Amino acid sequence: MHPPISLIFFFLTAGTSIGLFIFTYFIEFLTLFGKGQGLPKEVVLVSGVISLILIGAGAIGASFHLGHKLRAWKAIKRFNTSWLSREAVFSGAYGFTLLIYLVLKYFEVSPFLEHTFGIITWILGILSGFSTAMIYASNKFVLEWNTGITVIYYLLMYLMLGSSAFTIISYFYNLPYTGTFLFLTFLFVLLGLGFRIAFNVRQFYIKRPTLNEALNLPHNRSIRVIDKSSTTDNYCTTEFYYAKGKQMLPTFIPLAYLFTFVIPLFLLIYIYVTDVVNLPLLVLIYLSILAGSAIERWCFFVEGNHVQNLFYGLYPEEGYKLRKGYMERKETRISIY
Amino acid sequence: MPQYALVIDLNTCVGCHACATNCKEWNTQAAFGPLSDYDPYGREASGVWYNRIFTYETGEFPETQVFHLPKSCLHCQDAPCVPVCPTGASYKREQDGIVLVNYDDCIGCKLCSWACPYGCREFDEADKVMKKCTLCIDRIYDETLPPEHRQPACVLTCPARARFFGDIEDPNSEVYKLIKERNGFVLFPDMGTNPANHYLPRQETRINLEEFEKHILKPDNPLFLEVMRRHHTSSKAQAQETPQEEVTHSEELP
Ligand code: SF4
Ligand code: SF4
Ligand code: SF4
Numbered sequence: 001m002h003p004p005i006s007l008i009f010f011f012l013t014a015g016t017s018i019g020l021f022i023f024t025y026f027i028e029f030l031t032l033f034g035k036g037q038g039l040p041k042e043v044v045l046v047s048g049v050i051s052l053i054l055i056g057a058g059a060i061g062a063s064f065h066l067g068h069k070l071r072a073w074k075a076i077k078r079f080n081t082s083w084l085s086r087e088a089v090f091s092g093a094y095g096f097t098l099l100i101y102l103v104l105k106y107f108e109v110s111p112f113l114e115h116t117f118g119i120i121t122w123i124l125g126i127l128s129g130f131s132t133a134m135i136y137a138s139n140k141f142v143l144e145w146n147t148g149i150t151v152i153y154y155l156l157m158y159l160m161l162g163s164s165a166f167t168i169i170s171y172f173y174n175l176p177y178t179g180t181f182l183f184l185t186f187l188f189v190l191l192g193l194g195f196r197i198a199f200n201v202r203q204f205y206i207k208r209p210t211l212n213e214a215l216n217l218p219h220n221r222s223i224r225v226i227d228k229s230s231t232t233d234n235y236c237t238t239e240f241y242y243a244k245g246k247q248m249l250p251t252f253i254p255l256a257y258l259f260t261f262v263i264p265l266f267l268l269i270y271i272y273v274t275d276v277v278n279l280p281l282l283v284l285i286y287l288s289i290l291a292g293s294a295i296e297r298w299c300f301f302v303e304g305n306h307v308q309n310l311f312y313g314l315y316p317e318e319g320y321k322l323r324k325g326y327m328e329r330k331e332t333r334i335s336i337y
Numbered sequence: 338m339p340q341y342a343l344v345i346d347l348n349t350c351v352g353c354h355a356c357a358t359n360c361k362e363w364n365t366q367a368a369f370g371p372l373s374d375y376d377p378y379g380r381e382a383s384g385v386w387y388n389r390i391f392t393y394e395t396g397e398f399p400e401t402q403v404f405h406l407p408k409s410c411l412h413c414q415d416a417p418c419v420p421v422c423p424t425g426a427s428y429k430r431e432q433d434g435i436v437l438v439n440y441d442d443c444i445g446c447k448l449c450s451w452a453c454p455y456g457c458r459e460f461d462e463a464d465k466v467m468k469k470c471t472l473c474i475d476r477i478y479d480e481t482l483p484p485e486h487r488q489p490a491c492v493l494t495c496p497a498r499a500r501f502f503g504d505i506e507d508p509n510s511e512v513y514k515l516i517k518e519r520n521g522f523v524l525f526p527d528m529g530t531n532p533a534n535h536y537l538p539r540q541e542t543r544i545n546l547e548e549f550e551k552h553i554l555k556p557d558n559p560l561f562l563e564v565m566r567r568h569h570t571s572s573k574a575q576a577q578e579t580p581q582e583e584v585t586h587s588e589e590l591p
């Protein structure tokens with residue numbers, strides 16, 4: 001699939017925004033049960049405003065993916081069937097309630113209202129991330145994406161971005177949470193690594209359809225594409241098969257692993273071992289995760305193979321080779337001959 | 338519930354691209370056009386097409402066969418492109434099962450094209466909306482046209498008469514009978530989309546060549562002398578290899 005840069009941008013901004021708010025409000029939330037002392041008002045406001053700016057920038061950025069940006073509001077119409085619609089509703093509502101929460105916090109109107117909106121924003125943020133992930137995970141025709149791993153990994157990335165960003169804020173304001181968030185970042189990056197590996201390994205075992213299945217031909221009949229109906233690329237070939245990206249994938253996947261996981265984990269272990277914490281180091285961890293995630297999202301799109309590519313002879317066969325005998329076992333329904 | 342669809346006979350489709358060309362022609366001028374072209378006179382001319390013809394070869398040499406597969410939106414009965422549309426711009430009509438895009442509502446998010454396993458939707462870069470085959474809804478209901486012309490442009494133009502249009506749910510319709518009698522099949526049956534467009538499978542025809550030879554070797558066949566000459570030379574060669582066989586075939590010819 002062709003990676004849309006605007007959607008990668010949305011992922012990074014929304015991820016940091018929602019991740020940051022999840023942790024900021026969670027510390028506030030704990031005070032409801034008499035745990036911890038909460039955060040200084042200034043910290044909540046600074047973190048909240050960053051989140052607000054980021055989600056706003058993300059929404060504007062993502063609209064560049066649309067053909068008609070001014071009609072974007074219409075995306076709320078099919079909430080009950082479309083994950084894209086849900087994403088639009090949840091992320092819009094998240095931004096809106098976040099704004100109200102910050103206003104309430106700023107004027108200190110009422111702790112009850114403050115927490116009510118805090119909790120609503122918190123839930124909306126998670127639902128927004130979940131809906132975005134489901135747009136990909138629910139697509140049955142891009143088998144690489146069509147798995148729960150996509151969703152869990154997606155949310156983990158939000159947490160990775162959020163906790164590493166919050167570590168910076170915590171350190172900057174000299175809060176007692178730096179150690180905790182260093183650990184959380186370590187944990188999320190490690191879990192993220194596990195799920196990313198699972199995502200990649202799974203690709204080898206996917207039972208891929210074949211052109212024979214697409215054309216409803218007997219499974220043991222060899223078939224070749226002779227003419228793809230147009231001498232140049234068309235929407236179907238450029239959108240669903242990014243030839244240049246496929247060539248660059250072997251370079252970019254290791255880079256994604258390096259920046260998202262290896263460098264942050266190395267730096268975190270370095271911090272543990274030497275006990276040296278400083279701002280540049282924490283910023284470096286966040287930036288590395290940010291850059292890594294951008295590359296990772298790019299790879300995620302390019303790794304996705306849409307089944308329509310079968311008609312053009314552009315679908316990978318590796319999966320088929322790995323599962324010898326699968327085709328023969330399948331029953332043939334209608335024979336063309 | 339009626340379900341209009343195309344039925345395409347793979348025996349007779351000669352891959353001439355007439356349907357695709359006429360589809361482009363009709364829809365560029367009609368209600369659902371234009372179908373944009375990018376760089377039309379340049380080296381990389383491309384554009385939006387509702388219908389594309391693919392050509393495949395099956396089997397191993399020398400037992401190979403080539404067939405052509407015209408592919409436009411299949412108007413799936415359980416169209417996956419419809420529920421994913423966030424705006425409701427993509428919809429399936431109750432009254433005839435035709436799947437359409439409302440260009441005024443489409444925000445161009447491309448999600449519907451991701452959700453179509455057949456690659457039957459194309460994004461128009463000029464209009465910034467998603468476009469696809471409309472089953473020529475602007476022709477089939479146009480009462481100003483003579484009844485025999487109320488058919489999709491691609492069906493009317495097909496020189497091989499490989500395309501049929503009608504209600505596949507109506508047991509009296511031509512398309513219903515064709516599907517039933519000739520084992521009409523659909524693309525990607527496992528995808529759960531239940532396409533409405535059907536294809537009629539290729540049927541094997543065996544020709545008895547011996548029967549056939551009698552006819553081509555009639556003296557009034559313009560190729561008679563040529564055939565005779567070849568036959569004669571080959572028989573002679575054969576006779577030299579096997580001298581005990583006295584009778585030559587040329588003498589037996591009528
Ligand atoms: S062929 Fe594709 S575009 Fe047409 S109805 Fe089916 S899923 Fe939708
Ligand atoms: S591109 Fe248009 S028709 Fe397709 S899903 Fe988006 S809004 Fe709906
Ligand atoms: S039915 Fe009409 S729009 Fe569809 S492929 Fe045929 S000519 Fe094109």
